[in-house]
Structure formats: structure tokens, C-alpha cells
Amino acid sequence: MALIRTSSPHLHKASSTADVMRLLILATLPGLAAMTFFFGWGTLINVIWACLLAVGFEAAIVKLRKRPLGFYLKDYSAIVTALLLGLALPPFAPWWVTMVGVFVAIVIAKHLYGGLGQNPFNPAMVAYALLLVSFPVQMTSWTEPFVLNGSEGSWNVLSFGQTLGLIFGSIDPALMDAYTGATPLDAMRHRSGLTTEEVWRSVPVLSEGIGAWQAVSAAYLMGGVFLIYRKVFTIHTPVAVLGSLAVISTLFHIIDPSSFAGPFFHLTTGATMLGAFFIATDPVTSATSNRGKIYFGIGIGVLVYVIRGWGGYPDAIAFAVLLMNLSAPFIDQYTQPRTYGHAKAKRGMKGGS
Incomplete structure (x- = not known):
């Protein structure tokens, strides 16, 4: 054939x-x-x-x-x-x-x-x-x-x-x-020594204007669900991105709520929804296998939180996606599915190949 x-x-x-x-x-x-x-x-x-x-x-x-x-x-x-x-x-x-x-x-x-x-x-x-x-x-x-x-x-x-x-x-x-x-991520990143609660109360963009960013995120979420329904891409990458970001932000928020915002804030501000559904799912530059897509998405979610929390840029979707684009061939190499007719998958780098 x-x-x-x-x-x-x-x-x-x-x-x-x-x-x-x-x-x-x-x-x-x-x-x-x-x-x-x-x-x-x-x-x-x-x-x-x-x-x-x-x-x-x-x-x-x-x-x-x-x-x-x-x-x-x-x-x-x-x-x-x-x-x-x-x-x-x-x-x-x-x-x-x-x-x-x-x-x-x-x-x-x-x-x-x-x-x-x-x-x-x-x-x-x-x-x-x-x-x-x-x-x-x-x-x-x-x-x-x-x-x-x-x-x-x-x-x-x-x-x-x-x-x-x-x-x-x-x-x-x-x-x-x-x-x-300032955007909500800017305000939370440059808090001038204030606790998370104090920033929420004192900064207008958080106390009064946060709903605008949440509405935009909800609109992109609707668009992403539509694309999943039409089978343009699978749920693996966006769920992995949002899930890993939610988990890591929840952990740090539990450890120190006065210094770290909760998961809802990270999921509904910035370019999180746009990145999870429209950018990370690019079929050319992302991982290809279902398992690889999960690892790819988890990497993006973790990097987004790390850069937002300790990096120099409040939002981090672009840098996180680019770093994981660089890792996509490596992920594909180690997450190849089993080929039909073979007992196990051929993964990793084999000697002499």
C-alpha cells in the first residue's frame, strides 16, 4: 500500500x-x-x-x-x-x-x-x-x-x-x-508588599474590574468547547494545561494564601483560556500522541505558573508554549503508541538506530 x-x-x-x-x-x-x-x-x-x-x-x-x-x-x-x-x-x-x-x-x-x-x-x-x-x-x-x-x-x-x-x-x-x-496579573505580580487579600481590596482592577477578564476567558472557553465538539482537537492538551495550572496554584495557595492567588484567579485571567484551547493545541508544534499531549499540556501549565509567580513577566503563555514546542519532539520520541501488530511500543532512542 x-x-x-x-x-x-x-x-x-x-x-x-x-x-x-x-x-x-x-x-x-x-x-x-x-x-x-x-x-x-x-x-x-x-x-x-x-x-x-x-x-x-x-x-x-x-x-x-x-x-x-x-x-x-x-x-x-x-x-x-x-x-x-x-x-x-x-x-x-x-x-x-x-x-x-x-x-x-x-x-x-x-x-x-x-x-x-x-x-x-x-x-x-x-x-x-x-x-x-x-x-x-x-x-x-x-x-x-x-x-x-x-x-x-x-x-x-x-x-x-x-x-x-x-x-x-x-x-x-x-x-x-x-x-x-494594570491587568489583574500585573496587579497581583507587583503588589508592593501587600498580601493577596489587601491587593484584592485596594486595586480597582481586581475589586471592580476583574469580571471583564473573566467574561473574556469564559468566551474563549466556549469557543474551545465548540472546537472539541467539532473534533478539531482532543481534550488532552487543554485539560492538561488547565488541570496542571489549577493543581499547582491550589497547592501554593493552601501553603501561603497571603502570597499566592488561588486557582480560579489563574484560570480566568490573562491568556489562560486562549492559550489552552487555541495555541497549545496547534497540531504542528505540539505533541502528537494522546499521552504526549498530556505531558505537553502539563508542562505548559507548570511553566505558566512558575513564570507568573517568579519570572519577570506577569503572563507567561507565549514563553511556556515556546519552551514546550522545543520539547515536543522529545516527548513524541518517548510516547509513541504501540503499532498495530507489535507487542509493545517502540519508544526512546535505540542503540545503533
């Missing part, structure tokens, strides 16, 4: 890569809507701008590689990469930050390794990590939810035009200072 040698993602039913990518795009819409509602037009603008750039960079690099343009553009992989990066960026991220990030994701992290299926690292997370290290001010200026910025129940303080002007530089950036503040 002839075998078709292709790179992942490997599909086992009558679905194309484009079909899977369209489902991923559809599943992110609740999260995008929630972020737009609570944090203004910036996220929607960033996503649209990133997608336009991704299509342009994808077309240019495919043309440069002398590959069929239509074949690569129709799989929507560039759109998904840009969408995930746009969702991760702060709503007021300048246009050039998005442009640099999309260029790195599409040209360097994806096509430099041969294109879809050949990249060892998640392109969106490569771009996000590079932007966070290179432009810390722009990448940490997060918009406060409208419940904290004096909107008195209005849907948005800044109009679409004002937000567009801030992002593309036609409005004085000083205006942005009135609408930005």
Missing part, C-alpha cells in the same frame, strides 16, 4: 486544512466580541490590520519562493496566525508593532522553516515573545475595561475613530494614558 508522506496537521476525515482553519476563526469570535465590548475597538482594529498584513506577507513570500499563490492563501493558516497574534496584543498597540509581529510570524517563524507543517514553534507566539521583549512599553500598555474608566455604563469611552487615530498615530498618544492601566 502506498503511503502519502505529508507533514502535520494530519486529518482523518473528509476535511481540508481550510475547513479546520475556518472553524478556528469561528470559535474565536465570542472572545473577540467580549474583548471589543470590554476594552474598546482596539482589539478588532488590531485583528483586521494583522490579517491584512498576513495575507500580504504570505503572498509576497510565496511568490518569492515560486510556489502556487492560490494554494497557500486558500488554507487560511496565515489568517489564523494573524488572528491569534491580534487577540494577544494590547488594544492600543501601535500599527508598526503589529506589522513587525506579523512579519516575524509569517516570514521568519513560518516560511523560513518551509511553511505550514514545517515550523517547529508556534508562529504567533514567536512573534508575541519577540514583541514583548523588544517593545515592553507598547506591549504592557493595556486598556482598562470600560467599567473602570468613568464611562457610566456607556459601551465605549473612545470612539472607533479615536481608537483608530491612537493606533495609527494621528492622535496624540498622551491621550492613551487616561485609558490604560
